Amino acid sequence: MSKNYNFNDPENLMMRVTILYVLLMAAITLNALAQQSNKDLQLKTFHSISSNQLMEYAAELSSNKYEGRLSGTPEYLEAAKWCASKFEEWGIQPANNGSYFQYFPNEYSEVKALGSVVYFNGDEKTYLDFPEDYFPGSNSASGTVQAELVYVGHGITAPELDYDDYKNVDVKGKIIILESGTPYTKNDETLAKWTPYAYHRYKFRNAVKHGAAGMIYVSKLANPNTVNLEGFIYAHVDIKVAEKIFTDAGKDLIEVRKQLKDMETPSFELPTEQQVFIRAETKYFPEAQACNVVGMIEGSDPELKDEVIIIGGHLDGQGKMGDVIFPSALDNASGISDILGAAKALASSEEKPKRSVLFILLGGEECGLYGSKYYCENPLFPVEKTKLMINLDMVGNGTGFFVSGGKTHTKLFSHFETANNTFIHREMQASAVQKNYGRPRSDASVFEDIGINTFSLWTRNSVYPVYYHHPMDKTNVLTPEIMEDAAKLLYLGVLGVANDTKL
Numbered sequence: 001m002s003k004n005y006n007f008n009d010p011e012n013l014m015m016r017v018t019i020l021y022v023l024l025m026a027a028i029t030l031n032a033l034a035q036q037s038n039k040d041l042q043l044k045t046f047h048s049i050s051s052n053q054l055m056e057y058a059a060e061l062s063s064n065k066y067e068g069r070l071s072g073t074p075e076y077l078e079a080a081k082w083c084a085s086k087f088e089e090w091g092i093q094p095a096n097n098g099s100y101f102q103y104f105p106n107e108y109s110e111v112k113a114l115g116s117v118v119y120f121n122g123d124e125k126t127y128l129d130f131p132e133d134y135f136p137g138s139n140s141a142s143g144t145v146q147a148e149l150v151y152v153g154h155g156i157t158a159p160e161l162d163y164d165d166y167k168n169v170d171v172k173g174k175i176i177i178l179e180s181g182t183p184y185t186k187n188d189e190t191l192a193k194w195t196p197y198a199y200h201r202y203k204f205r206n207a208v209k210h211g212a213a214g215m216i217y218v219s220k221l222a223n224p225n226t227v228n229l230e231g232f233i234y235a236h237v238d239i240k241v242a243e244k245i246f247t248d249a250g251k252d253l254i255e256v257r258k259q260l261k262d263m264e265t266p267s268f269e270l271p272t273e274q275q276v277f278i279r280a281e282t283k284y285f286p287e288a289q290a291c292n293v294v295g296m297i298e299g300s301d302p303e304l305k306d307e308v309i310i311i312g313g314h315l316d317g318q319g320k321m322g323d324v325i326f327p328s329a330l331d332n333a334s335g336i337s338d339i340l341g342a343a344k345a346l347a348s349s350e351e352k353p354k355r356s357v358l359f360i361l362l363g364g365e366e367c368g369l370y371g372s373k374y375y376c377e378n379p380l381f382p383v384e385k386t387k388l389m390i391n392l393d394m395v396g397n398g399t400g401f402f403v404s405g406g407k408t409h410t411k412l413f414s415h416f417e418t419a420n421n422t423f424i425h426r427e428m429q430a431s432a433v434q435k436n437y438g439r440p441r442s443d444a445s446v447f448e449d450i451g452i453n454t455f456s457l458w459t460r461n462s463v464y465p466v467y468y469h470h471p472m473d474k475t476n477v478l479t480p481e482i483m484e485d486a487a488k489l490l491y492l493g494v495l496g497v498a499n500d501t502k503l
């Protein structure tokens, strides 16, 4: 027996409400299921990112065959080719007119031997040890020099600022003792006047202009960000060495540094019995070329694909000195490995990015931000269509994240915060973009300068010692777990930004 429904019956009104309720619930459930399956799709890829694989990338990039990836060397170009081969394997497209490479001039010097540095104080003779006491100059000229010493502080001659470190000393034919930086360090407008004098290259040229024969730089690290000047032989020394030389001269380095900070130009000539001998063996390659590696995933949305999100980091390292390789694992094989992990995930992701994603593995960072400057002068996507550039540098040692720029570009950053809060649960701190009045020191600042929103991502709360620009910067100082989480954060965060239709 069938029943005739009369919806005007009070009895059947209840039935009508129930049916509507059921339909509504079904709609909600379907929507939730759709969202859920999106989330499932994301999570499937998310969980495919493994620390094991990222550590394999880091081990490859840090391996001896690439000799520390000094930008401009054949070994750097080999490392670049290896990265491009991974892009190709994962179906990431070449982004430069069918090529994965964007070439630019990149002069460099090869340090062929560790050379030697000897300190004389009258009859006392001290052979300095590598790497404890000294590092060869990455761009030193070849040859030997022995001479008396002159301390020249920051080595700056700035008449318009009424400042001259050379005013009371004669450095002709002598070896100068130089400090890095400028006397004014506060990050405000005043600093901008000092910025041209903050560059190592300026200081070296100024020393040569004043007739110095050589130099010991009181900052012991490998630093390719200098200039090769004919006949100018130098080495970097540890602060302990400088302290000993000062003590022998009857001076206190800490006291002198205070005067330097107060702009009192405390330069002085040391007693003649104090001398230094430097032997350097290098080869200069003025015509060398390096490249950025550029790969892209075209956006899946017909309109939004014209817009792009850039993920970048520097591929180059500090090279080698004699037979000693600087694996440059944390700085920055870690960042590149995280990018490769995220790239593979984004390329295989079943949820496709609506906007395009450009991966750029930058060259020449250690030589002076060459790769980022070249890209920003020759962008592959219009700057106004570039929604965000995320730079990764030293993202592989620690337990937490830091995102510079996160507090400025809050809408973009919310995608990374959500990813972290929902799935990763790491401590994540952020700061606003702060205008830098000093010497630009990161690739992100070059992109920021042409008007692109940037995030700089790095890891904090180091678990292992940080061997900055040191041969001990090997893969054993990497924390695999944070690398995995960095790649996962990139994957979800970038997907979030790429698919945000309300940007």
Ligand SMILES: [Zn+2]
Residues within 6 Å of the ligand: 314, 331, 332, 365, 393, 394
């Ligand atoms: Zn770096």
